[in-house]
Amino acid sequence: MFIAAAASAQNSPLVRAMQQETNGDLRAAAAAYRDALTGSDAVAALLGLERVFTQLGWNDSLADVAAGQVKQNPKEPTARAVQLRALYAARREADARGAYLAWVAAAPGEIEPYRTWSHILLDAGRASTVDTVISEAQRNLGSTKGLTTEIAQLRAALGQWDHASVAWREAVTQQDFLITAATYSLRAAPFESRRVVRAVLLSPPVTPGPRKLLGALELGWGNGREAWTALSELTLDDSTAALWQAFVLDAERGGQYIAARDALIALQRWRPDARIALRAATNAIEGGDPQSALLLAAQAAEKLGPKDGPVAALPVKLRALAALGRGAEAQKAYADLESSLGENERNDMRRLVARAWIKGGGVTEARAMLSGAATDADDELAGWLALYEGNLAGARRGLKRADPRAAEAVFAFSFVSRTRVENAPLAGAAFLTLARGDSAKAAAAFVRAVPEVADAASILLLVAARIHLAQKREADAISLWTQLLGSHADSPEAAEAELEWARLLRRRGDTKGAIGHLEHMILTWPESALLPQARHELDLAKTSGSERPE
Amino acid sequence: MTQFGPERISRREALLRGTAAFAAIAPLHGILRAPAADHVLVPMDDGQRQHLKAYGLAFRTIKDGQSAEWLLNYRGGSFLLPGSPSVRRDAALAGVVLEEFDAAAIADMRREVAASNMDAVPLEKAPKVAVYTPPTAPPWDDAVTLAMEYAGIEYVKLYDEEVLKGDLAKYDWVHLHHEDFTGQLHKLHLSYRDAPWYIAQRDMLQLMARNLGFTSVPALKKGVSSKIRDYVMNGGFLFAMCGATETLELANAGANVDIAGAFSDGTPVDPDASAKMDWSRAFGCQGAQVETGAAVSAMSDIDGHQVNVPARKQPLGAFTLFDFAAKFDPIPAMLVQNHRNVIPDYYGVTTSFLKRVLKPGVTILANEPGAPWVKYIHGHYEKGTWTFLGGHDPEDPQHNIGSPPTELALHPTSPGYRLILNNVLFPAAKKKPLKT
Numbered sequence: 006m007f008i009a010a011a012a013s014a015q016n017s018p019l020v021r022a023m024q025q026e027t028n029g030d031l032r033a034a035a036a037a038y039r040d041a042l043t044g045s046d047a048v049a050a051l052l053g054l055e056r057v058f059t060q061l062g063w064n065d066s067l068a069d070v071a072a073g074q075v076k077q078n079p080k081e082p083t084a085r086a087v088q089l090r091a092l093y094a095a096r097r098e099a100d101a102r103g104a105y106l107a108w109v110a111a112a113p114g115e116i117e118p119y120r121t122w123s124h125i126l127l128d129a130g131r132a133s134t135v136d137t138v139i140s141e142a143q144r145n146l147g148s149t150k151g152l153t154t155e156i157a158q159l160r161a162a163l164g165q166w167d168h169a170s171v172a173w174r175e176a177v178t179q180q181d182f183l184i185t186a187a188t189y190s191l192r193a194a195p196f197e198s199r200r201v202v203r204a205v206l207l208s209p210p211v212t213p214g215p216r217k218l219l220g221a222l223e224l225g226w227g228n229g230r231e232a233w234t235a236l237s238e239l240t241l242d243d244s245t246a247a248l249w250q251a252f253v254l255d256a257e258r259g260g261q262y263i264a265a266r267d268a269l270i271a272l273q274r275w276r277p278d279a280r281i282a283l284r285a286a287t288n289a290i291e292g293g294d295p296q297s298a299l300l301l302a303a304q305a306a307e308k309l310g311p312k313d314g315p316v317a318a319l320p321v322k323l324r325a326l327a328a329l330g331r332g333a334e335a336q337k338a339y340a341d342l343e344s345s346l347g348e349n350e351r352n353d354m355r356r357l358v359a360r361a362w363i364k365g366g367g368v369t370e371a372r373a374m375l376s377g378a379a380t381d382a383d384d385e386l387a388g389w390l391a392l393y394e395g396n397l398a399g400a401r402r403g404l405k406r407a408d409p410r411a412a413e414a415v416f417a418f419s420f421v422s423r424t425r426v427e428n429a430p431l432a433g434a435a436f437l438t439l440a441r442g443d444s445a446k447a448a449a450a451f452v453r454a455v456p457e458v459a460d461a462a463s464i465l466l467l468v469a470a471r472i473h474l475a476q477k478r479e480a481d482a483i484s485l486w487t488q489l490l491g492s493h494a495d496s497p498e499a500a501e502a503e504l505e506w507a508r509l510l511r512r513r514g515d516t517k518g519a520i521g522h523l524e525h526m527i528l529t530w531p532e533s534a535l536l537p538q539a540r541h542e543l544d545l546a547k548t549s550g551s552e553r554p555e
Numbered sequence: 556m557t558q559f560g561p562e563r564i565s566r567r568e569a570l571l572r573g574t575a576a577f578a579a580i581a582p583l584h585g586i587l588r589a590p591a592a593d594h595v596l597v598p599m600d601d602g603q604r605q606h607l608k609a610y611g612l613a614f615r616t617i618k619d620g621q622s623a624e625w626l627l628n629y630r631g632g633s634f635l636l637p638g639s640p641s642v643r644r645d646a647a648l649a650g651v652v653l654e655e656f657d658a659a660a661i662a663d664m665r666r667e668v669a670a671s672n673m674d675a676v677p678l679e680k681a682p683k684v685a686v687y688t689p690p691t692a693p694p695w696d697d698a699v700t701l702a703m704e705y706a707g708i709e710y711v712k713l714y715d716e717e718v719l720k721g722d723l724a725k726y727d728w729v730h731l732h733h734e735d736f737t738g739q740l741h742k743l744h745l746s747y748r749d750a751p752w753y754i755a756q757r758d759m760l761q762l763m764a765r766n767l768g769f770t771s772v773p774a775l776k777k778g779v780s781s782k783i784r785d786y787v788m789n790g791g792f793l794f795a796m797c798g799a800t801e802t803l804e805l806a807n808a809g810a811n812v813d814i815a816g817a818f819s820d821g822t823p824v825d826p827d828a829s830a831k832m833d834w835s836r837a838f839g840c841q842g843a844q845v846e847t848g849a850a851v852s853a854m855s856d857i858d859g860h861q862v863n864v865p866a867r868k869q870p871l872g873a874f875t876l877f878d879f880a881a882k883f884d885p886i887p888a889m890l891v892q893n894h895r896n897v898i899p900d901y902y903g904v905t906t907s908f909l910k911r912v913l914k915p916g917v918t919i920l921a922n923e924p925g926a927p928w929v930k931y932i933h934g935h936y937e938k939g940t941w942t943f944l945g946g947h948d949p950e951d952p953q954h955n956i957g958s959p960p961t962e963l964a965l966h967p968t969s970p971g972y973r974l975i976l977n978n979v980l981f982p983a984a985k986k987k988p989l990k991t
Contacts, residue, residue, distance in 0.1 A: 136870050163871055164899060164952050197951065197959055527648050540650050541964050548704055 019046040022053055031057045039070070047074065048083045055087050064095035079111045086121045093125050101125070109145065116142065116151035123155040132162035154183060161190040166198040170205035177214035184214065188221040199226065211238050213248065220252060229261025233268055241275055262292030270301070279308040279317065286321045293410075295328035316345050323357035330364030336374070356386065363389045366441035393440070395433030397421050413440075416468065424461035431457050432465065448472040452485070463489055463496035470502065479509060500526055500533040504542070511546055519546045592655040595638045597646070600631035600894050606968045608649040609634065610976040611706030616642055617983055618681035618709075625889065625984060627881040628673040629664065632892025632977075635675070649707070674881035676889070682792070682982040683725065684710040687718065687783075688732035689759070698796060698948045699730045702975045705963040715763055718779050723786040727982045731799035733903065733947060735854075736780045736806035738773030739819045741798050741904050742852045742863075747956070773815035780806035784836065787939035794978040797903035800943040801857045804840045808832040816849050824849075834914075838941040839934050843912040858945070859928025860906035871900040871952055874921045874930040887918050889981040890933060890942060895970035900930065902954055903947030908932055931974065942978055949974070
């Protein structure tokens with residue numbers, strides 16, 4: 006009996022039509038769907054027909070078929086909806102509006118006609134007409150309760166972000182699954198309107214829907230910490246903890262490591278767990294806060310106890326110390342536990358210690374640590390060591406793998422990539438001096454290295470000027486900028502130097518001087534990528550008397 | 556018949572086309588170094604990246620004594636400027652896109668202008684611009700001063716004392732800050748009576764009224780409104796936005812009627828105020844109903860949107876600029892030059908003007924199709940002209956008090972702000988005899 010039923014289903018026009026549609030034979034599928042319209046699967050057949058007719062561009066024909074279905078069954082909402090969509094797609098807007106009004110008359114007291122027509126108009130960007138539809142629903146039904154989502158979308162489409170936020174807040178409070186739609190709708194809010202969105206979603210009472218929505222919006226806008234703030238105020242229970250765990254994943258995926266760290270810390274406080282603390286520490290390092298990573302690693306070690314804790318926390322601790330350039334501490338932490346580590350672990354940990362030494366300019370110590378560890382010429386650590394020796398060819402190879410988020414790595418790599426010189430001991434020594442934290446000597450060392458690397462001299466002059474500026478030696482910085490603009494006017498750093506010079510003058514209150522430099526920069530390097538910024542600063546300098554509060 | 560698809564062209568044709576493409580790109584790459592034509596075109600269509608600053612460039616060019624033409628309806632209302640070093644330098648600093656325009660290009664352009672609904676209007680003299688605004692108002696509090704600061708157009712600030720002294724006569728063009736000329740501070744006391752900024756503003760106005768010999772702020776503002784009316788009657792160009800439009804009309808039409816609430820002058824509004832208004836004294840409105848409700852944050856029914864009255868508030872839509880015959884109706888044509896015809900609407904204490912209160916003969920420059928209101932209107936009054944644009948800030952549709960200031964560097968091509976700058980520049984146009 007089952008076999009007979011299955012065979013019958015196989016032979017039904019609907020199944021045949023679906024197979025033909027799947028196979029891409031749209032014309033045959035259309036004919037089969039038409040056959041199926043007369044049977045018990047009329048609704049499914051009509052929807053199938055809508056799909057294939059749309060692909061074939063036969064919207065006019067679809068409208069006629071749907072009209073026939075509506076005539077047969079005036080209360081069937083799917084046929085009505087297909088009819089509206091088909092008429093609108095066929096650019097027969099007046100007919101579509103007529104069909105909508107006929108539906109309203111045939112189904113008094115129902116929200117569906119208003120909702121469907123609003124959706125069609127919203128998709129077509131006809132926001133002001135949707136407003137009329139919603140008013141009609143309000144008038145005829147006495148309420149727009151079933152149109153919360155449409156009203157929210159309408160307000161967003163009209164740029165009424167305050168009303169849109171209020172409407173979406175109401176919608177997601179009632180129906181959690183609307184958060185994705187709400188996020189999509191509100192994320193288009195321009196920068197200056199986001200404050201209003203925040204205010205609405207943060208206003209009391211604190212409930213999960215609006216806070217989840219704001220969390221998603223803030224993450225999308227790149228404001229991880231604000232996203233976490235929105236979620237952190239929820240009452241902590243199992244469902245909130247699950248929400249926070251999901252947030253950690255999203256934040257990590259979006260590179261918002263500090264927000265992920267904060268959420269993990271909160272989770273860890275709720276139910277102490279060393280693994281969570283270690284993950285928080287890892288996020289702290291990725292987010293550029295190795296100091297807090299050290300604290301979190303220590304907490305994790307304490308929780309795990311003296312037997313397992315120090316070893317489990319060691320990788321994170323060494324990564325943090327490496328980021329801080331604290332070689333001696335890293336070396337001691339490693340030495341204390343070396344005997345507890347396996348061969349592979351020892352190799353990895355020694356590299357981290359070496360990294361800590363390199364970051365602080367401890368070349369000899371780093372070499373000693375690496376002597377027992379496997380390295381190759383393309384290794385980043387080898388690249389740094391080569392750079393400090395003045396072996397620019399080696400540095401070029403090794404620094405390709407450096408972390409692009411680290412400013413010192415970006416600077417070093419841009420230098421070695423610009424020059425074709427293979428060996429430059431003075432330049433290497435300058436980088437080493439800088440790593441050791443002796444800024445005053447580093448600036449002089451970079452200037453001394455200029456003759457050695459003529460094709461990258463402008464980079465060295467610019468960085469030397471920046472060091473002087475950071476140390477308040479403004480006259481020295483100006484002297485280097487003058488040299489750069491005079492002798493290396495064709496280099497990309499020339500425009501940058503002049504912009505920095507103008508900024509210094511502006512800070513000193515020399516508006517006229519700043520304007521002169523900005524104008525010179527704009528006119529001399531019209532193709533510089535810094536031009537929009539320079540023009541903006543020129544505007545600010547010219548109107549400095551009425552400068553806006555920051 | 557136009558054919559689509561690959562076409563066969565000769566090698567010579569290909570080379571010519573390549574050269575033309577390069578010529579179009581070249582001005583963007585080194586404006587000062589490009590081979591200099593006698594003239595440059597400042598395109599105002601989508602080829603421009605700094606529409607607002609382009610107005611400043613045109614203004615400074617004529618102020619510098621150089622010639623300029625405003626090409627109405629030609630590529631979004633472009634400007635033809637001399638290709639002088641000063642113009643090129645100015646444009647480069649402002650980031651305004653220029654196109655080299657040699658004699659052949661100019662001849663082509665003139666043929667097109669002659670054959671179409673376009674015109675070339677010489678700009679002969681930079682207008683002297685004044686903005687009526689409190690001395691302490693920051694530039695970002697008002698869209699016009701914001702636009703002029705951004706474009707680099709010089710202006711002078713003046714306020715009640717200067718207006719009453721007769722200083723308006725010194726200027727060709729006057730813009731009104733979003734003042735309430737009924738003297739009621741837009742009835743903001745209903746929401747902000749304890750706000751320090753409100754108290755400071757109220758006290759400053761009361762002190763000023765006393766010092767200038769008036770019994771109340773409404774009396775002072777009526778005196779000022781009358782002077783502004785005289786300025787237009789004597790040939791001045793007036794531009795107003797937001798609440799200044801509606802309240803100026805009310806103050807002038809109600810010169811002899813008490814239209815201000817007791818909170819501002821100590822006496823209640825005349826309950827029969829609407830019937831006693833003398834609309835012949837107003838520029839563009841007539842027959843409006845004065846709002847006498849003390850607790851209703853509205854001045855009259857001139858405004859269609861009533862943003863501060865929750866039960867009456869209307870949603871924002873979009874408004875459409877009208878087309879005008881550039882050769883026969885140059886002033887309205889100048890006022891609507893734009894690279895967009897449809898512009899999203901924005902609120903102000905007065906957002907729009909109900910059609911039913913407009914005098915016959917008022918020129919509607921922009922409306923919202925299907926709505927009972929219009930957005931942008933213009934008219935003559937005796938020897939002068941007036942232009943009203945509803946709303947406060949074209950790039951801040953909601954404009955709530957306390958909102959951060961608009962950063963025009965983020966909206967350098969703003970079509971809404973272009974409407975404001977059209978007004979600043981049109982008094983510079985050389986008047987031509989009408990071709991009737």
